[in-house]
Amino acid sequence: MKKYKEKFRYLDARLKISFVVVCILSFLLVLCLDREWIFPEGFWKIAMIFLPLLLVGFTYLWIWKPYRRLTNQVQRFSDGYISLADLTDVEVAISPEFERMARHMNKIITATRTLDMSKRQAQYRALQNQINPHFLYNTLEGIRSEAIIAGLDNLADMTEALAIFFRYTISKVENLVTVEEELENCATYFKIQQYRFGSRIHLEIEQDEEDWDDILHCMIPKLTLQPILENSIIHGIELKLDEGKVTISISRTKSRLLIKVSDDGVGMNRETLDKLNAKLGSKEEEVKNYTQPEKGGVALVNVNNRIHLLFGEEYGMHVYSLENVGTSVELSIPVIYNENELKKKEL
Structure with a gap:
């Protein structure tokens, strides 16, 4: 009935x-x-x-x-x-x-309204967090100048790298940046970390020589790679007793950009890995309720959510890991060369 x-x-x-x-x-x-x-x-x-x-x-x-x-x-x-x-x-x-x-x-x-709200929130937070960035940059430049005068070259270089990193993170409010810009920011972040870890950590960028120039001009969400690189260092390599390496490899198909960030750190057990991938596979409304994710879960879920909001649920992130072997984070996003292409996809 x-x-x-x-x-x-x-x-x-x-x-x-x-x-x-x-x-x-x-x-x-x-x-x-x-x-x-x-x-x-x-x-x-x-x-x-x-x-x-x-x-x-x-x-x-x-x-x-x-x-x-x-x-x-x-x-x-x-x-x-x-x-x-x-x-x-x-x-x-x-x-x-x-x-x-x-x-x-x-x-x-x-989804469109959520994306618009997220954009407005991101822009508001960027403006809120600037707190007169010129004051911050001028202060760092002052420290760098004093370090050069005192002959402290390492301190001067570290201060300069920190200023460049903050300028990219705080001042640029764009949703999308080129792969080249994102890789440069990763290199700057890695340089800062090297002052802490020294020769214990290494970074390698695997290049697809045939498509590399084309790949560098592809656009991806800002701060996509750096949070993953940070997770690899802090939650993977730092916990090792010996040296470790992070490898970033980027390739492309006709319609997708495939990014893999791998480390040879401590990895994670099966239970932790399954929980993390479950969060990455969940819808945004479900994910936002997680307040204390496992290792680095906040950064990875944040990156994954932004990819879903910008490009759709068919794109995103998946993590592979073996305990005491290492971890690989793989991302799939559409090939886009300017923001107008993203607006067409939204329509």
């Missing part, structure tokens, strides 16, 4: 049923008129009066009235009084296909 009730929520099903009923009644009427002896003549007079009234009342209550109610809802949506989600949550819908289309459109609109 519940199955049929759900089926008759749709006007297209009601129209089909009404058409079948009218056809059957018309056939029976013609058949019975051909055999007048079945019913007396007075019966047909009454039937010819009440049957059309019955059909009109049935059509009005079962089809026309719900149709007008649905039309009013669509009009209210067009006028901006209700949302698309309210339009999908109606007692009677036009058809299952229309309902699926409305729900799909609602997901697209919701």
Whole structure:
């Protein structure tokens, strides 16, 4: 009974049923008129009066009235009084296909609004976190100058690297940057870390010579690689007793940019790995509820969420790891050369 009730929520099903009923009644009427002896003549007079009234009342209550109610809802949506989600949550819908289309459109609109909100929040935080960046840069430049005068070349170089890193992280508010810019920021970050770890850590960039110039001009979300590089150093190599290496390799297919950040650190056990990949595979609404993820989970989930928001759920991140062997973080994003291509994808 519940199955049929759900089926008759749709006007297209009601129209089909009404058409079948009218056809059957018309056939029976013609058949019975051909055999007048079945019913007396007075019966047909009454039937010819009440049957059309019955059909009109049935059509009005079962089809026309719900149709007008649905039309009013669509009009209210067009006028901006209700949302698309309210339009999908109606007692009677036009058809299952229309309902699926409305729900799909609602997901697209919701995702677009979430992306716009995230952009505005990111820009607000960038502005908020600047705290007069010129003061910060001037202070660092002052420290660097004093270090050069005192002959402390290492301190001067470290201060300069820190200023470059802050300038990229704080001042640039773009959503997308080129692969070349992101790799330069990784090199700057790695240089800062080398002052701490010395020769214990190494960074290698694997280049695909054939497509490398093309790859460098591809655009990716800002601060995609540096947080992963940081995780590799802090949660992988730092815990080793001997030297360790992080390798960044980037290749491309016709439509996708494939990035892999690997380290030969301590790795992680199967349980930790499964939990992390489960978080990366979850929807953004579910992921944001995690407050204390395992090793580096916050940075990886953040990067993965931004990829989902910008490009869609079909792109993102997956982690592979073996305990005492190392960890690889693999990313897949679309090949894009300017932000206009991203706007076209959003449309």
